[in-house]
Amino acid sequence: MTMLDDRPSEEANPELEKKAERAEGWRGFFIALPTYAYLVVFFVLPLLIIVVFSFAERSRTGKPVLGEWTLEWWIKLGEPLVRTVAIRSVWLAFLNTAICLLIGYPFAYWIATRKSAITRNFLLVLVLIPFWSNFLVRTYAWRTLLDSNGLITKVGEWTGLWGKMLFTEPAVFLGLVYGYLPFMVLPLYAAIEHLDWNLVEAARDLYAGAWKAFRKVTLPLSKPGIIAGSILVFIPSLGAYVTPDLLGGAKTTLLGNYIVTQFKSGRNWPFGATLSVTILAVMMVATIIYFRKGGKTL
């Protein structure tokens, strides 16, 4: 028995096929043209501008001078301060991703395993509702909740479990987890919902207990969701700016506000550009490696 059985029996005309393929390719190109154009103008070009700026000289007043080139800013990346900020940011992003995964997985699993489609959709809408209002507005809402007279602070004081959290690290985590949890839940939900439950039954039939079946079958098969969710949470939390700034009071320097500082009060556009390009490149390379290695199913 070979795979031959599954093949179409008739040979297609190769020349005709090639022609059709070419026509198909052109049609695809024209359909995608507006998107390409938009991305080139508003994404690729600005990106190139940033790359160019990262090699620019800086005048004494802080004005970037195009036309005089230097590697100074790229060398500056090696400074201990940059390293400290980078490590702190990566650690924060990593913790946030881990917490989101730990909370998000059981939740996504629970939604995906509801029998009625109406219940599932309703729960998904609940996950999406926060997106109906602006992230900045929602972060300010958290500020109110966590401030001295905020509801959460009052509850904490009444129970004696916590005090005012605003401008502390827990507040930053609370905000980050709150902000990025949906990005974890949605891909996880998609992966778990697509799971072939026959496979779990097969595992149970082959002497695996409920937990073993989960670990050996459900978990590995939801890996695409775990990877996608982790990427979607990790990347934005690495550059998080609003949350640490508004809820953490910008007490600790993270990559996000470090870059902003360069562009604003620091008046050092070239260095800000260098930092931005570096983060982008690192994340891009990391993502590509991830996809190449195991995320092919993504």
Add this chain to the structure above:
Amino acid sequence: MTAAVGIREVTKRFGTDVTAVDNVSLDIVDGEFFSLLGPSGCGKTTMLRMIAGLEFPTEGSIQIFGEELALRPPNKRPVNTVFQSYALFPHMTVEKNVAFGLEMRKVGKAETTERVARAIEAVHMKGMEKRKPNQLSGGQQQRVALARALVNRPKVLLLDEPLGALDLKLRQAMQIELKDIQAEVGITFIYVTHDQEEALTMSNRIGVMQDGELLQVGTPEEIYERPVNRFVAEFIGETNFVDGTATEEDRVRLTDGTVVHAISDAPTGTDVTLTLRPEKIQIHTRGATDINPERNQISATITRQLYYGESLYYELKISGGELLDARLENIPSLRRWDVGSEVTISFHREAAEALTS
């Protein structure tokens, strides 16, 4: 002798108004190839899933070699299943798939390796150990699924329409192979199918189900030759139905008044339906004198003729007005009849059976 599987008054309800399996009792003998046959939705798969432990009965008892396990989880039962869609783990190689059950039961490494190798060889998949399921054809996946279940040496192997996804040729080849494997390992097979031909050719015994009820249990011959009711007669093979009334024992009066011999234990006067298989009918010239006296005779007119190659189909209108199908094997001496021919048809006294339901 203890039955391999003893099912006692098992009922399965889903919610309040769906009864998937309705008070089924059944004994399956050790070493037999038993088929559960019925149309989709008849409850055969639910029955199988209850034996596997993937579903628990609402009422009743299920025993395997005398051990009660109706409510035991699937991983604690001495049975394994070959799933309809094969359910091979896509993230594991053939080898890993087959080894799964042994690893879960913590069988030693050396023994696992050896048993896995032997199981893979038994299903002719040697050399494919390192492939992933998506690199295999349907037939190959089927073999791996079989090896994955058999490697555990279950006391009972459950098969849920395992050949349903294969094309006809492959299916026929696999039928023979499955039967051989079963004879070789000597394990009790419970085989769920909606394909009556598959059930007839493969099984030692068949249980026919409809609407959650087990209608009849018997050997393929019993099921085909002596169906208990119209549903079984019609579901297994092709048949003709002719209405009539039971007169005395083994006699039935047809609507036109002709009395024929048939197997019947219906009380005199009850309405019955005769079931008569198309291949049991012979066609003779009207007034032929050489017809065996053991055979019933009815006058008929040929209304249609179909050429099937290995056989010929004739549609006949009998004197009572009913249309019958007759299938004649295409042997060289076969006499052909034109549409409109006035003929006499005959069938043996034991070829027709009177059904009361």
